[in-house]
Amino acid sequence: MFFRRAREDRALREAQRAGHEALPRFQATQAWLGFPKPTAPAPTEEEVVAPDFLPPDLRVPSRQEVAGLMMRWLQPLVIGGEVRTCPGCGAYRDWIVFCMRDDSIWLRCRAGHDTKEPGLDAAWYNRNSGPVDRFHPTPEEGLRHLGH
Numbered sequence: 001m002f003f004r005r006a007r008e009d010r011a012l013r014e015a016q017r018a019g020h021e022a023l024p025r026f027q028a029t030q031a032w033l034g035f036p037k038p039t040a041p042a043p044t045e046e047e048v049v050a051p052d053f054l055p056p057d058l059r060v061p062s063r064q065e066v067a068g069l070m071m072r073w074l075q076p077l078v079i080g081g082e083v084r085t086c087p088g089c090g091a092y093r094d095w096i097v098f099c100m101r102d103d104s105i106w107l108r109c110r111a112g113h114d115t116k117e118p119g120l121d122a123a124w125y126n127r128n129s130g131p132v133d134r135f136h137p138t139p140e141e142g143l144r145h146l147g148h
């Protein structure tokens with residue numbers, strides 16, 4: 001009698017454990033099979049919807065309103081296992097990286113050579129850039145602000 005109870009209890013515990021383990025596996029399977037992976041990156045802090053009550057010069061423009069985004073990239077830029085060098089002067093670090101409205105990426109070296117970089121895209125830019133905190137009316141002002 002004692003042994004039978006013990007076996008039943010163990011069977012119940014095992015069933016419960018199996019049930020608890022089966023649920024996350026099931027959900028994970030459903031997530032992969034039932035829902036396509038999102039193709040667009042989730043909205044980031046960059047896409048700020050400006051409140052209407054702010055004066056226009058305090059508003060942060062949305063991605064659709066600006067010609068492009070830019071950031072400074074001081075370290076060597078490794079793309080596909082290779083360090084990018086400027087075709088104009090051979091520079092390999094201290095880039096300004098532009099992400100244009102058409103999602104193309106351009107690299108600008110210290111000497112001002114602009115090179116389109118097909119190995120990078122807007123998703124890469126979004127992963128590697130911080131939130132947009134400043135709006136420059138011209139690219140030149142942006143470059144000055146970033147130290148170029």
Ligand SMILES: [Zn+2]
Pocket residue numbers: 086087088089090091109110111112113
């Ligand atoms: Zn250059």
